[in-house]
Amino acid sequence: MKITTEMTRSAYAAAKDVYERITKLGDALDHLESDFGMNRGTANDYIYGFNKMMSGERYKRTFNSEATDYYFNNIYMDYGLCALRNALQAATAHVEYYEGLGRGNLNSIRSLIAEYQSLIFTEQSIYPDDLDEPEVLLEGHKKRVFVNSYERNPRARAKCVEHYGTTCSVCEMNFGEVYGELGQGFIHVHHLLPVSQLGKEYEVDPVLDLRPVCPNCHAMLHRRNPPLSISELKEMKKGIRPR
Numbered sequence: 001m002k003i004t005t006e007m008t009r010s011a012y013a014a015a016k017d018v019y020e021r022i023t024k025l026g027d028a029l030d031h032l033e034s035d036f037g038m039n040r041g042t043a044n045d046y047i048y049g050f051n052k053m054m055s056g057e058r059y060k061r062t063f064n065s066e067a068t069d070y071y072f073n074n075i076y077m078d079y080g081l082c083a084l085r086n087a088l089q090a091a092t093a094h095v096e097y098y099e100g101l102g103r104g105n106l107n108s109i110r111s112l113i114a115e116y117q118s119l120i121f122t123e124q125s126i127y128p129d130d131l132d133e134p135e136v137l138l139e140g141h142k143k144r145v146f147v148n149s150y151e152r153n154p155r156a157r158a159k160c161v162e163h164y165g166t167t168c169s170v171c172e173m174n175f176g177e178v179y180g181e182l183g184q185g186f187i188h189v190h191h192l193l194p195v196s197q198l199g200k201e202y203e204v205d206p207v208l209d210l211r212p213v214c215p216n217c218h219a220m221l222h223r224r225n226p227p228l229s230i231s232e233l234k235e236m237k238k239g240i241r242p243r
């Protein structure tokens with residue numbers, strides 16, 4: 001059967017809910033079957049595959065490349081770099097398994113894996129501290145606190161930087177100006193809206209909702225939860241405390 005984009009998105013969401021023990025497997029399968037017309041076996045493969053990606057283990061049933069791309073991207077945004085690394089490991093093992101069966105090759109999946117591997121390399125150089133933080137806080141697989149998933153969306157970040165450039169919105173530091181070629185293009189991106197107030201349908205607007213900030217100012221913005229606003233931090237920096 002043809003797996004539509006809508007099916008992929010719903011299967012990912014359902015797999016995540018099962019993984020986080022928000023939904024039971026049987027209920028998730030019922031939902032994918034009756035609300036999205038997915039074949040129950042396929043729905044099960046998509047949920048099982050997600051679990052294997054999260055644990056870095058080989059899965060046996062192939063997803064199409066659109067679904068694989070969607071899973072990689074969202075695992076990265078929802079769970080961070082270590083989780084993405086696991087997913088790539090699982091997918092690599094899958095490709096080797098599948099190709100070993102002699103039924104053809106999975107070149108499109110291979111090139112996706114390579115693309116995300118280079119993304120890991122880039123992201124590590126932007127958020128080096130990110131790797132040291134625990135990915136999972138015991139119960140419930142909580143997300144990390146510092147860099148939220150909208151700030152880790154590589155596409156949204158690229159658009160934000162394209163619009164605002166790479167100068168810090170708080171202190172106006174520019175790494176290229178200070179460190180020359182080494183610093184060229186380096187900047188964090190901060191998400192302005194409190195994550196707790198965003199609805200399920202929220203999609204980040206890279207120009208309205210994101211701003212480039214240097215890692216120092218970024219850390220200071222997140223010293224409060226919900227984070228300070230850019231103008232509040234600017235005021236503090238000048239030595240004028242708000243109110």
Ligand SMILES: [Zn+2]
Pocket residue numbers: 168169170171172173213214215216217218
């Ligand atoms: Zn700054």
Ligand SMILES: [Zn+2]
Pocket residue numbers: 146147148151189190191218221222227
């Ligand atoms: Zn931030």
